Amino acid sequence: MMKEPRPYIIVVCLLLALLVNSRLYAQLIKVTSELNTDSMMIGDQVLYTLRVEAAENVDFRLPAISDTLSKNLEVLFPVSADTTFGDGRRKVEHSYVITGFEEGMQIVPAQHVEYTFNGRTDTALSMPLMMHVYEPVVDTTQAIKPIKPPINTPLTFKELLPWLGLGLGILLIASLIAVLIRRYRQRRRDPEIFRMQPKEPAHVIAFRELDRLKEEKLWERGYVKQFYTRLTEITRTYIERQYGIPAMERTTSEILQAFRRSNLEDGLLEEILEELLQLADLVKFAKEEPLPVDNQTNLNNAYLFVQKTYPMFYAEKPGPAMSMETGSFKENSQASNTGPGQVNDREITTGPGETDGTGKEGLDHG
DSSP states (O other): OOOOHHHHHHHHHHHHHHHHHHHHHHEEEEEEEESSEEEEETOOOOEEEEEEEEEEEEEEEOOOOOSSSSSEEEEEEEEEEEEEEEETEEEEHHHHHHHHOOOOOEOOOOOOEEETTEEEEEEOOOEEEEEEOOOOOTTTSSSOOOOOOOOOOOHHHHHHHHHHHHHHHHHHHHHHHHHHHHHHHHHHGGGGGGGGOOOOOHHHHHHHHHHHHHHHTTTTGHHHHHHOOOOOOOHHHHHHHHHHHGGGGSSSSHHHHHHHHHHHSSSHHHHHHHHHHHHHHHHSSSSOOOOOEEEHHHHHHHHHHHHHGGGGGGGOOOOEOOOTTTTTTTEEEEEOOOOOOOOOGGGGGGGTOOOOTTSSOOOOOO
């Protein structure tokens, strides 16, 4: 015959089950809060920290703390938010700076943290806190003192920097205005000073550079590569300024194609330019060693190329000229104006072993 369990045994078992269950849920999540002090003077600042420690398989959400904790306690700003993991648990800690302006015992309310575990949603609470807010002690037996004067703090460079920038800007603007006024007055007194000088023509520059190259006698002294480098630079620069072709940035074939489209009248000019540029490429890149007559020929061809092309851009309609014998006007057949360093057809002469300006053997520039 079995004995019936005694009532007190059943009660003890139920209590043990509840205790184990409560400890189990206590291990799931733990919410705590603290203040770095339990009292403060009105208007002082106190650090409030909220901590949540839970198992990694527990999802939880902290309360949104914005601007107030209670009726008499204000949140000034958040300080930090930190999350750490260790021993299978997750720890979250948020800190805030709070203050109060009401005297007396103030209560920091409990914070509600919702969590979910195994599909079950519940709420964990922190313990409420107490903090004493007191007024400053005033000794009424003492006489009222005057207000303290402002504290004399030193001026920092950071504070001075905007004013320095402003002063520098004003100085620059004033200087610019002074320069403009001065130039305006000078222009009124002597307008000839400010007249735009005419731009030097491309052929004048080319002739001057060719004359300088000829005087340097580079190929005669053995500097053949330097001679052809200078010669092609002068020719390319002239083409770029006169024809608008970016010759300094293009290859020989590209220059010849562009020049062929611009030159539709004289095929000899294209032959002269092609021979000059191609031989220069061989000397500079293939270490070609041309004969002295070839060097003189290409120098003369450069003179001839400029001489034959620039009148196309400066052509003037022939005007009537008076005949000294008949006293009547007749048309000039050709203008003979040449600038310094320029060459006309009469100045290109041939010597022994040399030919005319076709570039086949060489020309001697007088």
